[in-house]
Amino acid sequence: MAKYTPRQRKQKHRRPEPAAPADTNAVELAPVSKDEKEARRQKLREELREQHSNVSSKKQKRLDKYIENKLKKEENLELLKKLASANTDVSNLQSIKELGKRKREDEKTSVTTAGATSAQGFSGYETDDSDADIRTSDPATDPVPAPKPQPPQLPAGSGLKRPLELGPDGFPIIKKRKRTAKPAPVAAPVKEVAWEGFGSGEEDSDDDDENDSSEGSEIDSGSEDTDEDDDSGESSEGSSDDEDEDSDEDDEDDAAEKKIKPRQSAFKSWAIQQINEAVGFQPTTGPVIHDHVQDAFAAPRKEPRNTVEEEEPLPAELQVTSGDPYRKAFSVQVDRSEEIQQARLGLPVVGEEQKIMEAIHNNSTIVIWGATGSGKTTQLPQFLFESGFGSPDSPNPGLIGVTQPRRVAAVSMANRVAQELGQHSDRVSYQIRFESTASKNTAIKFMTDGILLREIADDFALRKYSIVIIDEAHERSVNTDILIGMVSRIVDLRKSMSEEDPSIKPLKVVIMSATLRISDFTENRGLFRQGPPPLVQAEGRQYPVTVHFARRTHRDYVEEAFRKVSRGHRKLPSGGMLVFLTGQNEIRQLSKRLKQAFKPTQRADTTQARVQFTANDAPLEAEDLELGGTEMHNDGYDDDSDLEITGLDEPEDDEDFDLGEEAMDSSTKVHVLPLYSQLPTKEQMKVFEAPPDGSRLIILATNVAETSLTIPGIKYVFDCGRAKEKQFDLFTGVQSFQIGWISKASANQRAGRAGRTGPGHCYRMYSSAVYEADFAEYTDPEILRTPIEGVVLQMKSMGLHNVINFPFPTPPSRQGLAKAEKLLRNLGALSSHGQVTQIGRRLATYPLSPRFGKMLYIGHQHGCLPYVIALVSALAVGDLFVAQTEVDPNAFLKSKPKPQVNDSDDSEDDRRVYTNADRLEDTEREQKLKAYARVHRLLGKHDDTSDALKFLSAICAYAYASDGDAFSEQMFLRAKAFKEATQLRRQLTDIVRANNPGLIGTYEPRLPEPSAKQIKALKQIVTAGFIDHVAIRADLAPVPPEIPRAPRRAIDVPYLTLFRSREGPMDDISERAVFVHPASIMSKLSPKEMPQYIIYSHLQQSAASVVASDQTPKIRMFPLVAPSGLQLAALAHDTPLIEYGKPVGKTDTLEGIPQRRSCWVIPSLVGDGGGTGWPLPAKKVVQKKDPKEGWVIEKFVG
Incomplete structure (x- = not known):
């Protein structure tokens, strides 16, 4: 192996650069002397004083300040001119932010500066290929270029914005700055390298060791090439100085972001190799991994998210x-x-x-x-x-x-x-x-x-x-x-x-x-x-429903319902039937006829059995009221509320009942069930049970079956298109239960009953013309057709004084709100300013009408509170007695005029033979009517002019009965109503005892018979609760109207109410007056025995008769008590209903302060329109003089 030779270090062998001689006093800017400044200041002051002769001290200060600023501006301007003419070499200057940067960044900056210096005429830079060293030429040895001609001096501020250069075509030349998009750095997958002996895992982590010379030279040359390319690109673009600065800053940011790889030490590599040879270690060579295999195992790159789907809004x-x-x-x-x-x-x-x-x-x-x-x-x-x-x-x-x-x-x-x-x-x-x-x-x-x-x-x-x-x-x-x-x-x-x-x-x-x-x-x-x-x-489960309109609209829809249901039972395939009617009497009548016409599954019963109720069943509703009396005989048929449509006179055929399917056997039994709100829950649940085998289910229901209950198995719906609803006249306070057309929404709800389990059919007993012309889209909310004084009192007691601003879904009319507040003021629940009084807060604690609350509030006198609670419970439940029309079902048929027929046509009734069975039936009916009259005479024994005491007698007698149901049947009472009234008695007793512990003890269901004094007090308590519901006999009124003929019965005696009972002009006495209801105990009196004043619970208008449809139906009142004039004057005191006139007769002056007097005054009840009102008996009073209001009543005497 070759001997290790250390390489020479560049920094040690770099030639020292001679420092350039610097002449610090080449250009010296001497400041202006103080004498020159003072001379210039004095000159400016004299020039300005010539323009203004009279100068105050304040203006003199402002003038000196102006001269001082003027001199500073001149000095700055002179300094800028000298700096502009000076030419200074800034090539060797360095930015402060570059201090402390690493070597590579300094080299890059020096290369950039050298390139810029070359462009200005200075010598370039030298490169040494052996060590890639960069040097800057010595400016002392470089030749000095010839001075270039100076460009024309531009005005001040021209350096901020210059005019664009124009091309040959005359258009300006706009240079676009080219920027190359830099790809986002993607981390390359790190390949795992096999172990190569000692030190293989430590090379990368050793930052202090030196790198290999060959690899280091490759890195240096690569970086130098990159820098040279960047510099040449910038100089070739010929961009301005600002662009060069931007480019330099971008390059500096890129250099700072790049991670500098550490150099490998050649000595370390040689030492590791020697150790491996000494121990005999041979590093293994791993298999070659192709690129496609490496890409397959690489981590997947994140794809850009679909912003289109994300921008789509959610539901x-x-x-x-x-x-x-x-x-x-x-x-x-x-x-x-x-x-x-x-x-x-x-x-x-x-x-x-x-x-x-x-x-x-x-x-x-x-x-x-x-x-x-x-x-x-x-x-x-x-x-x-x-x-x-x-x-x-x-x-x-x-x-x-x-x-x-x-x-x-x-x-x-x-x-x-x-x-x-x-x-x-x-x-x-x-x-x-x-x-x-x-x-x-x-x-x-x-x-x-x-x-x-x-x-x-x-x-x-x-x-x-x-x-x-x-x-x-x-x-x-x-x-x-x-x-x-x-x-x-x-x-x-x-x-x-x-x-x-x-x-x-x-x-x-x-x-x-x-x-x-x-x-x-x-x-x-x-x-x-x-x-x-x-x-x-x-969405609900809805199958298609075929709607069949009638060819004509029949008046007697109950008869039409029987005819269509009978025909449908014979011709229609299997499936349950749902028949919509308006009330219990119609349901009983139709049920009886269907059971007589077909084989019933239940026991045939011509006399409808009574259904016993529990106190926790549904409340009394409009369709549950069967209004009796001679004037109410049309309620079951509603002959005046619908018009006969005779668009097609052809006889109706059976096309609607021909469905192309096999009909049921005509001998199939019928399983007839009633459904209305007064039925107890266990009776209502029978409609959900499957009918007996081999029978057809027929349900006769009121509008309670529209939405409250869903009945399975119904395939056919027969809709009469009518419903009984309570109507209330906000202006007059007259209420009526009218049988009228339903809305289109209700008709669709009824038809939808046939499509719950499969395709169905709806047979409407009215024509499409009536449906389009007379049916409203929706039923008016109840708040628009009912009194709301209880609602107003509850809201005001909770602090909601501006009831009109309450967020109602459908706000009530202002007329209804005004009438409610007027009643509350008459009861003393509201002050004249509309604020809740102490009495009003007490009335709001009871879950009843404010009238009944007023009776409970004053009912503790003479030990009457238990009786008042029982009486209020009876009046609040209402409908305590069975109507006479239910005792004698044919009573209204007798009074109903028979239709005109030709002499040649003999009706079925004329051909009918009077049999012994008919005689027995008439005898039984007469005995029931006698027993009915005897019961009412017994219950009214305390006062034959007070229906309120009759109610009290009935509920007290019911409490003594051991078997309430049997007693109710014997006394012609409604068992459910009395059970509910008994429950209400217990609840009200608890409420009164909680608010006034000392007034009443524990609940006592059985009360002793009231004394005469208590009976008198009870009548006055009732009068106080209904003080504004007072009527006077017409012939005893201050200005009696003309009565065409003397009345023969008590129910024909006219009375005038304190407030108007009708709107519009009232010419006839029958239109102005109201009459006693036939169900009242007063109806048994003679006309001369009728009292002068009557307190009534409410007014009710009967439906119009078919024969006498041109006459306006009479308004009937339901009497409670008959007070005297003195009682009215005393109970109406401190209410807006009474006014006192001037003293009459002798006036006695009393001693003391304030001024007082004793005199007689005549009170008057005042209703609509003010005026003189109804004079009441004179009363002796003591008056005191108020400075603001004059003479006011202090107390009553006697």
Whole structure:
């Protein structure tokens, strides 16, 4: 091996460069002397004073300051001129930022400087090929170039911007700066090298050792070539000085980024080789790895991401608006049976679980639209429970609250969800008005919307809930609308509370609707201030439904329903039938006829059996009221509400029932079931059971079957197109239960019932012309057609004084709000300025109308409070007695005029023979009517002019009965109503005792008979609650109207109300007056026995008669008590209803201060339009003189 010879080091053998002689005084700038400055200053001062003769001291200071600045500017200008004329060599100057840089960077900078020096006329640089050394020539030995002619001097500032050079064509020459894109450095795969003996693994890590001479020369030459290329490229471009500086800075940055590889030491390599030979080690040579093999095992390079897909926006329900990006994953395992699991998989909403849950997690409020039958009511609470809502250890430990507008739906849905949750069935509960199964273990709570409103009154933030689901929002009940407005503000409140206290979690709200009118929620800016909530659609299982319109619209739709159902049963293939009617009487009538016409599966029963109810069933609703009386005989048929369409006079054929399939046997039995809201849950659940073999299911239902319940097996729907709804006139306060057309949305809901399990058919008993002309798109919200004084009082008691600004989904009319506030002022609940009084706060604690609250507030006098609670319970439930039309089903048929027929046509009734069975039936009916009248006389024994005392007698007698159901049947009472009134008695007793512990003791169901003094006090308490519902007998009014003929019956005696009962002109007495309802106890009095004043509960207008359709129906009032004039004057004191006139007769002046007097005044009840009002008996009072209001009543005397 050759002898080691160390190489010579470049730095040691570099020739020393002679230092260039520097003449520091080549150019000396002498400063201006003080004398010269002072002479120049004096000259400027004299020039300026010649222009201004009178100079003040302040101006003199400003002048001296101006002269000083002027001199400084002249000196700077002179200095700049001298510097511009000087020519200084700056080639050897070095930037401060280059100090301390490494050797290679200094060499590169020197090469760049040398290139720039060559361009200015100095000698270039020398390179030594042997050691690649770079030297700068000595400026003392270089020849001095001849001076170049100086360019013309440009004006000051020309160096900042020069005019562009023009080409031969006259256009400016714009030089583009060329920049080459630098590829991003990619780390090359590191090849694993086999071990080559001692020191093989240490070479790379030894930074202090020297490198091999040959490899070092290769590296140096490579770097020099690169630098030379860069320099030549820059000089060839002929760029300006600024561009050169930019290029130099870029090169310096690149050099700093490049990692300098350490040189290999030749001595170290030689030493390692000698050691390996001494120990006898031979390094192995690894196999040759081809490039394609190396590339196959190389790490894949990251491809650029597809930005187009990322920029595409997510659906609205997946957009994160208030979600937690660091949400903790939590789940609850639920074990279900195979049958329940298969049933759940068949529900459309189960397939949308991921989308729904993502929307709930990412948004504080969402709206879910899903057709009836999609399973949203039963499945969504389970989704939330499995996701951790309601679990104490989850991020959402609060309850899952689900509201329903009907109590029966809350109970039935809770039972269904509990059944599907398997081992967690005890985590589901419900709470309705008189019953609750909630416990500490509850996670899912079903309730009515009124229950949640009560909880909001106690805790506005709803701290124990983590999510609230408002179901059936499309029904637009008053409680639902108020609840939606409340929770929209609670969501914001809980969000701010959670930011201050992390232990309080935000509240989430889900609004579920079954119709397409969701714009009232999603487009209401006042309702959701953070923007419209996302809409999540969950389609229902809907098969095609063929709609068949009738050729003509029949008046008697019950008869038409019987005819079509009978024909359909004979001709249509197998499948259940759903018939929509308006009330219980129609259901009973049609059920009886169908069972008589076909073989029923149940026992034939011509007298409909009574159904017993429980107190926790559905509340009383519009379709449950059967309005009796001589003027209400048209309610069952609604002859005046629909028009007969005779577009086609051809007889109707059977094309609609010819479906091309084999019809059922005409001898098939019918399984007829009723379905309406007053049915108890166990009776309603029968519609979900399979009918007996060999029978057809026929369900007769009211509009409760539209959305609340989904009935399986229904293939045919028969729609009468009508519904019974409660109408309320906001101006007059008159309410009526009218049978009218439904909306198009309701008609579509009814038709959709036939397409749940397969293709179906809907037979509409009205024409398409009536559908297009008379059917509204949607039903008006309940808040627009009901009194809202209770709502206004609740809101004002919670601090919401401006009710008009409350975020209603559909705001009530200003007229309705004004009427509600007027009533509250009459009751003393609001002050004249609209603020809640102490009485109003007490009234708001009761879950009743403010009128009943006023009765409870003043009912403690003379020990009457237990009787007042019983009376309020009876009045609040209402409909306690069976109507006379139910005792005698043919009563309204007798009073109904028979249609005109030709003499040649003999009707079936004329040809019918009066048999012994008919005589027995008439005898039995007469005995029932006598018993009915005897019962009402017995219950009204305390006062034959007070229906309120009759209600009190009935509910107290029911409490003494051992068998309430038997007693109700014997006394013609409604068992369900009395059971509910009894439950309300207990609840109100607890509330009154909690607010006033000393006024009442424990609940006593059996009360003794009230004394005469207590009866008198009870009548005054009722008068105070309904003080504005007063009527005066027309012939005893201050200005009596003209009465054409004297009335013969009590129900024909006209009365005038304090406030108008009709709108528009009222010429006839029958239009101006109201009349006693035939169901009242006063209807048995003679016209002369009728009292002068009557306090009534409400006004009701009957439907128009078909024969006398040109006459306006009478308005009937439901009397409560008959107060005297003195009682009215005393009870109306301190209300806006009463005014006092000037003193009459003798006036006695009393001693003392302030000035007082004793006199007689005449009070008057004042209603609409002011005026003189109704004069009441004079009262003796003591008045005092107020400086602002004049004479005011201090107290009453006697």
